Amino acid sequence: MKIHDIVAANFSDVFEENLRTEICNNGILKFVEPDKIILDVRTDIEFIPLIVSGIVKVKRRDGKGNGIFLHYLAEKQTSAIAITYAIESKKSEIRLKTESNVTYIAIPAKVVISWLLKYSTWRTFYFKFNQQQTAFLIEKINDIAFxxxxxxxxxxxxxxxxxxxxxxxxxxxxxxxxxxxxxxxxxxxxxxxxxxxxxxxxxxxxxxxx
Known part of the structure; x- marks a missing residue:
């Protein structure tokens, strides 16, 4: 399938038409096998992955071989943590690694950031997963502590x-x-x-x- 068909099939109920067009024009469709790193620690965040299918594991890493599992990303999701790092021009402190065959759309981080001002549906999308993934982090801390x-x-x-x-x-x-x-x-x-x-x-x- 072409990127236009995939975006129409998966995101018509999520994003408005103009935003879907921008996803197609700016994004690159990628297919990745299991156990591959999409985003690593201590790297500049050049693109944001928009997951079409498959499962991606998110881990907090320190770059010295130490890490802990945070949560998964699945279809129609993205990493709000990665977007936040990109907004703040910080290097990544998380690793995104495929757990299965994964199809995703790689969108330049600068473009993604600009969408926060241009499209209300993208802001809603980002804030939804930012809240959800922050809740995962708080829950993880509580579990470890208590x-x-x-x-x-x-x-x-x-x-x-x-x-x-x-x-x-x-x-x-x-x-x-x-x-x-x-x-x-x-x-x-x-x-x-x-x-x-x-x-x-x-x-x-x-x-x-x-």
Whole structure:
């Protein structure tokens, strides 16, 4: 499909016609395989991804190998955090990495910023995800500060299942541990406990929520 067809099919109910035309004229349609970095830390934000299909993981990284999972981006979404960095002319402090095959439209950051003044639907779009993604950050801080690891792990599994629309989560224990910033042994121990409680079933590199 051409970009005009994709924008019409996916964003006619979100953006006005003039804005959709600008998306087509300024955006570049990209198709990316799983496990690819769309935006990395310590880089200038040259474009903003508008997700058409697939799932993108957002992580906070310090550039020294340390990071923690924040949330996912799915279809008809964008990273409000990345837009905010671009508005403030800051380098990225997050990593956007594909979890599946992803189709997205790469739009120059300067163009995206100009839309905040020109189009009310874009302002609404940005503020919606800015509020939502800020709420994710606050919730993440609360969970780390006040909730035990079993609660955090279950919440992570349920959220991933909801985003992927699949009760089976294809992840290694190591990858989950890295997302939650804990040891692999701790994740494996809790998963075995949840298995005994018949909350999950465990397979090779996969977890099924009952």
């Amino acid at each position: 909730e035990n690891l079993e609660f955090r792990l279950l919440k992570y599994l349920e959220y991933t299942s909801l985003i992927t629309n699949d009760n089976t989560i294809n992840k290694k224990h190591f990858d989950i541990a890295r997302d939650l910033k804990v040891s692999r042994e701790a994740i494996s121990r809790i998963l075995e406990k949840l298995k005994k409680q018949d909350i999950v079933n465990l397979g090779r590199n996969k977890i099924t929520i009952n």
